[in-house]
Amino acid sequence: MSAFIQVNNLRKSFKKLEAVQGISFSVPKGICFGLLGPNGAGKTTTIEMMEGIVDFDGGEILYDGEPLNRAMNQRIGIQFQHTALQDYLSGRECLSMFASFYSHALDVQHLIELCQLEDFAEQDHRKLSGGQKQRLLLAIALVNDPQILFLDEPTTGLDPHARRNFWDLINRIKALGKTIVLTTHYMDEAEYLCDDIAIMDKGRIIARGAPRDLLAEHFKGVLIRLRQQHLPEAVMATCHPRQDGAYWFINTDKVEQTLKLLVEEQVELDGLHVKSANLDDLFLKLTGHGLQGAPEQLEMADVK
Numbered sequence: 594m595s596a597f598i599q600v601n602n603l604r605k606s607f608k609k610l611e612a613v614q615g616i617s618f619s620v621p622k623g624i625c626f627g628l629l630g631p632n633g634a635g636k637t638t639t640i641e642m643m644e645g646i647v648d649f650d651g652g653e654i655l656y657d658g659e660p661l662n663r664a665m666n667q668r669i670g671i672q673f674q675h676t677a678l679q680d681y682l683s684g685r686e687c688l689s690m691f692a693s694f695y696s697h698a699l700d701v702q703h704l705i706e707l708c709q710l711e712d713f714a715e716q717d718h719r720k721l722s723g724g725q726k727q728r729l730l731l732a733i734a735l736v737n738d739p740q741i742l743f744l745d746e747p748t749t750g751l752d753p754h755a756r757r758n759f760w761d762l763i764n765r766i767k768a769l770g771k772t773i774v775l776t777t778h779y780m781d782e783a784e785y786l787c788d789d790i791a792i793m794d795k796g797r798i799i800a801r802g803a804p805r806d807l808l809a810e811h812f813k814g815v816l817i818r819l820r821q822q823h824l825p826e827a828v829m830a831t832c833h834p835r836q837d838g839a840y841w842f843i844n845t846d847k848v849e850q851t852l853k854l855l856v857e858e859q860v861e862l863d864g865l866h867v868k869s870a871n872l873d874d875l876f877l878k879l880t881g882h883g884l885q886g887a888p889e890q891l892e893m894a895d896v897k
């Protein structure tokens with residue numbers, strides 16, 4: 594697939610802080626591309642340079658081979674982390690106001706239906722729940738029928754149910770053929786939504802590719818967690834378990850054989866947990882620290 598958005602050696606410093614340190618990547622048309630990383634990694638600075646909101650110190654950003662120009666600017670939709678809306682306006686009125694800014698805008702009722710705002714479109718936007726507000730902000734980002742949609746941490750602070758709803762909505766919008774660039778520090782969000790990701794840490798890209806390919810490249814097998822107990826010699830010698838706190842951990846790419854051995858050796862399986870590697874594990878492996886503070890991190894077998 595050819596690059597729709599091409600970012601080459603992009604740099605940005607704030608005084609002595611090098612927030613973005615010469616990153617490069619490309620985004621083909623029609624995919625959902627994710628910039629993933631912990632707080633302060635440089636995601637928002639990168640996306641804001643791509644949106645033309647923040648000037649960059651070096652490098653280039655090309656859209657269909659051209660720097661961002663007025664015509665392309667009209668084809669971009671942005672959902673910011675925070676957007677101040679006019680007090681007292683209903684969702685429908687907010688949408689009408691933003692639609693009036695563009696020469697070509699989508700029908701407001703169509704946007705209300707697309708983003709499932711029907712039940713609260715007439716309410717003062719200040720009374721909306723977090724999930725409802727995010728859907729309204731998404732509708733506002735779509736008002737000019739953009740070719741490219743930028744979403745900056747769109748589900749931060751939402752409860753799990755609202756996040757799921759929002760993910761479904763993003764998938765519906767992606768199915769309309771739009772190119773989506775989103776930032777997130779939720780690895781599950783990136784795994785669920787993104788065709789391609791760049792993992793950022795401290796202003797640099799430390800991994801690039803499709804989530805599934807990245808995981809296959811860096812990990813094999815699964816991790817089995819058992820409650821601490823005396824393990825038979827055969828298990829110790831074959832599985833090389835690692836003890837950590839109240840648990841034993843076994844890395845293996847031969848799950849069935851390992852489980853069979855545990856059963857044969859009459860190991861207590863109560864509380865057994867089997868887990869595949871995810872992007873949190875990858876981030877931990879690449880950087881030595883976790884993505885979101887202190888989620889449960891499980892070391893996985895390394896292929897290399």
Ligand SMILES: Nc1ncnc2c1ncn2[C@@H]1O[C@H](COP(=O)(O)OP(=O)(O)OP(=O)(O)O)[C@@H](O)[C@H]1O
Pocket residue numbers: 607610612630631632633634635636637638639778
């Ligand atoms: N306008 C600014 N002035 C000074 N420093 C800034 C500015 N904007 C960002 N930074 C700094 O640049 C670094 C990268 O910030 P950025 O917001 O891009 O990270 P992020 O990955 O989006 O983090 P978050 O998930 O918290 O939004 C941080 O250290 C931040 O404090």
